[in-house]
Amino acid sequence: MKLKMGYAVMLLIVFLCHEVSSISILPHKHQTISLLKFKQSFTIDPSASYFLSWDTSRDCCSWNGVVCDGITGHVIELDLGGSGLVGTIDSNSSLFQLSHLQTLDLSRNNFSNSHISPEFGKFSSLKHLDLSGSYFSGQIPSEIFHLPNLEALYLENNDQLSGHFPKIKWNSSASLITLHLSGVNFSDNLPESIGYLTSVRYLYLSDCNLRGPIPESISNLTRIESLDLQINSLNGTIPSGVFSLPLLISIYLRDNQLQGQLEDFKSNSLNEILLDDNQLQGHLPHSIQNQVSLSWLDLSFNNFSGRVDVSLFSNLIQLRHLSLSYNNISLTNDNNITLPDSLVELELAACEVKELEFLRSAKLLRQLDLPNNKIQGRIPGWAWSNWNLSMTYLNLSHNMLTSVDLIPLQSLQIIDLRSNLLQGSLPIPPNSTTYFFISHNNLTGEIPSSICNLTSLVMLDLGRNNLRGEIPQCLGNITALEVLDMHHNNLSGNIPTTFRNGSSLSSLNFHGNKLEGKIPQSLTSCKQLEVLDLGDNHLNDTFPVWLGTLPQLKVLSLRFNKLHGPIRTSRIENMFPELRIIDLSYNAFSGNLPSSLFQHLKAMRTIDLSMEASRYDGDRYYQDSIAVVSKGYEREVVRILFLYTTIDLSNNKFEGHIPTIMGDLIALRVLNISHNGLEGPIPSSLGSLSLVESLDLSCNHLVGEIPAQFASLTSLEVFNLSYNHLEGCIPQGNQFQTFENNSYEGNDGLRGFPVSKSCGDDHVSGTKSAVSGQLDDEDSNSEFLSDFRKAALMGYGSGLCIGFSIVYFMISTGKPIWLARIIVELEHKIMMGRRKKQRRQRNCRRRNNH
Structure with a gap:
């Protein structure tokens, strides 16, 4: 019996194994x-x-x-995820035949032009769906939000994805734990239905173009640990219940338009609070000091006010990052307390900080950002000692420091000491330094060649000091260097000639020194160069046409030097392709205006409507600036690359006519060719410069009328044609109603508003003077005038002796009263012409000096 039972069990096991095998294989x-x-x-x-x-x-x-x-x-x-798939997923994809999927990860692939199919909603067993960073586009199908067992949904980093946040309770809301939709374009208010996600722990909706207030129902998310609504357009106040959520660890509401005061923090579990870049106001809540788990607190760029004592943060023993920059607060330390030694990053810009004693215990500091404060004197010795091995970023700019002899921080990478009261010689930072800014101080002495030991330098800004001597030649050998700025010092000698292939240099500014010699041709090795400012020096050279081979050059300023000769360009077809600012003013360039140069300026021949000021914010640490004459005033312009399109060739010795091709440079905003020897008429093609804001053609020898096309220059704010030989009617309407007499003075032939002469009937009648009796009948003497002109011409052609003999003969037989009158008039015209020329030269010189 036992054998039969054993045999039966064995048969059953074999059968079951066969069935399971069939189930698993089929x-x-x-x-x-x-x-x-x-x-x-x-x-x-x-x-x-x-x-x-x-x-x-x-x-x-x-x-x-x-x-x-x-x-x-x-x-x-x-x-x-990240498997390198490139293509599309449509509704007929064989993927949707895998109906038992519980986890599906297709992230970080390239499904460009694919919409998320509603078929994804048929994965009824799906718990985890990750389609992030895979270039999906179109609307999010509502079916995804109603997957019954969904616990985690990741759709972030799909820039072309859009949709509407569900405004009803989701089928999956009871099971959903993680919802990551950052970057999806909802363009809508955050609905009250957000409160149905009571099981959610991680909610990420940053950069979703969400608007309106944060709904009060968000306080229902009692299980939430991380709430991310940053980089949206949310407004109103932060709901009072948010800071009472019992499990909340991280809250990110930065970069919105939130207002009102902060409620007390009633939850003690908070680890990260990021509320920067809003419009929050009032005093900081004292309950901050109870957040003993807090490691990151950023309240910068708001409207908080009042006195904030260091003691508010002294108990936060896990605090690593603290930022209160750019509010209206005043940091005090009434009890001589120090910040916790856990601190790694501290940002207190514009907080009225007066001393550094409260940092004595912060020996782990890596980043210290204290610009725009009231710190005076020297940096204390204990600071250099404490931060020697940890500090990588130090910003004490815009304070009142008076001296820094050494910077003994071995790990330092970025140091900013701009705009202090520093005196003495230039301190040399450690070799690890990549960014060194110490401009706008009172440093003296020479630049030591040891600065070239900083072979990792990316930016060096020594501008606006009193440094003297020569620029170390070895600086040209630092291939990593992108910005070299030494403008407005007393540097002399030659420009370094050691620039070599592989150079990363993008901005070179030696403006306002005493540099001599020629412009080094080794600059052609700097293929990344965008800004070159050598203005206001003593350079003696011809036009460096070879700079036109630099493919990225946008700004070229050579003003106020001793450059001379005609401007010739190369036969190379693609010259100065990106140039947007060229300033050659106050030199001795001669010859005709360079038509061939204007033909090459491609960046000035096209209006890029997308080119706005916001497109160029400069580097985080450095912004290019250049001195330009715009609208009659010299100004230092920052963020220049997309703001200004300028040609300034004024105060040279250019001759000939204004080339008509200049009218093709339609992106120009400033054109100044004043104080030259230009002649001929103003070309009507300049009326095509629709964006021009400042146009100065003054102090030349231009003739003819003002082109009627100028009336269409509606952007024109400054217009100067003074001291030429122009005549005719001044165009009327639009901007021409705003220009005053000084735009036209020195052109006696101009008529119309705003000059005094009428542009209507130009006939001027007058009463006969008492002298008319002596003149008798003017017509009767016309024959004599004609004979006199002939005699003068004969005298000019035959020689003065014979000419005067003829004139003497005519005097002895003619009417000497008429001759006396003519001679007096000629003498008067000659004298008036001389005086007018002298007055013109005097006025133009006065304008130059101004």
């Missing part, structure tokens, strides 16, 4: 085909090794990224 073939079809619908980099295991000779459950259920054999996990 779906594999179908799933294998579906997976291979899915793979074959994409382009895959042949060098990618991700799919090497997808071999039909092997069980698909052993393939890379595939996980099957151990009992049923169904594929339940498919992880193809």
Whole structure:
């Protein structure tokens, strides 16, 4: 009996194993085909090794990224994140045949032009769906939000994805733990339905173009640990219940338009609070000091006010980052307390900090940002000692420091001491330094050649000091250097000639020194150069046409030097392709205006409507600036690359006519060719400069009328044609109603508003003077005048002696009263012409000096 029972059990086991084997084997073939079809619908980099295991000779459950259920054999996990898939997913994709999926990760691939199919909503067992960073576009199908078992949904970093945040309760809201939709364009208010997600722990909705107030229902998210609504357009106040959420660890509301005062922090679990870049106001809540778990607090760029004592943060023993910059607060230390020694990053810009004693215990500081404060005197010795091995970023700019002899911080990378009262010689930072800013001080002495030991230098700004001597030649050998700024010092000698191939230099500013010699041709090795300012020096050279080979050059200023000769350009076709500012004023350039140069200026021939000031914010640490004459005034312009398009060739010795091709430079905002020897008429093509704001053609020898096309220059704010030989009617309407007499003075032939002469009937009648009796009939003497002119011409052609003899003969036989009158008039015209010329020269010189 026992043998029969054992035999029966054995048969049952064999049967069950056969059935299980059948169950596990049968779906594999179908799933294998579906997976291979899915793979074959994409382009895959042949060098990618991700799919090497997808071999039909092997069980698909052993393939890379595939996980099957151990009992049923169904594929339940498919992880193809970052596998290099390129293509589209449509509703007919074989992917949707894998109906038992519980986890699907297709993140970090390239499904450009793919919409998220509603078929994703048929994965009824799906718990984890990750489609982030894969270039999906279009609307998010509502079916995804109603997956019944969904616990985690990741759709972030799909810039072209849009949709509407559900305004009803979701089917999956009871199970959803993580919702990451950052970057999706909702363009809508955050609805009250957000309060239905009571199981959510991690909610990320940053940069979603959300508007309106934060709904009060968000206080229902009692399980939430991380709330991220930063970089939106949310307004109103922060709901009072937010800071009472019992499990909340991180709250990110930065970069919105939130207002009102901060409520007390009633939750003691907070670890990160980022509320910067809003419009919050009032005093900081005292409950901050109870957040003993707090490691990151950023309240900068708000409207908080009042006195804030250091003691508010002294108990936060885990605090690593503290930022209160740019509010209306005043930091005090009434009890001589120090900040916790856990502090790693401290930002207190514009907080009226007066001393550094409260940092004596902060020996782990890596980043210290204290600009725009009231710190005086020297940096204390204990500071250099405490921060020697940790500090990488130090910003004490815009304070009142008087001396820094040494900077003994071995790990320092960025140091900013701009705009202090520093005296003495230039301190040399450690060799690890990459960014060194010490401009706008009173430093003296020479620049030591040891500065070239900083071989990792990226930016060096020594401008606006009193440094003298020569510029170390070795600076040209630092290939990592991108910005070299020594403007407005007393430096002399030659410009370094050691620039070499591989140079990263993008901005070179030696303006306002006493540099001599020629412009070094080695600058052609600096293929990344965008800004070159050598103005206000003593350079003696011809026009450096070879600079035109620099493909990125946008700004060229050579003003106030001793440059001379005609401007000739090369036959190379692509010269100065990106140039937007060229200033050659106050030199001795001669010859005709360089038509061939204007033909090359491609960046000035096209108006780029997308080119706005916001496109160029400069580097985080440095912004290019240049001195330009705009609208009659010299100004230092910052963020110049996209703001100004300027040609200034004034105060040279240019001759000839204004080239008509200048009218093709339609992106110009400032054009100044005044104080030259230009002649001929003003070309009507200049009326095409629709963006021009300042146009100065004064102090030349221009003739003819003002082109009527100028009336269409509606952007024109400053217009100067003074001291030429122009005549005719001044155009009327638009901007011409705003210009005053000084725009036209020195042009006696001009008529119309605002000059006194009428532009209507130009006939001027007058009463006969008492002298008319002596003149008798003027017509009767016309024959004599004609004969006199002939005699003068004969005298000019035959020589003065014969000419005067003829005139003497005519006097002895003619009417000497008429001759006397003519001679007096000629003498008067000659004298008036001389005086007018002298007056013109005097006025132009006065304008130059101004």
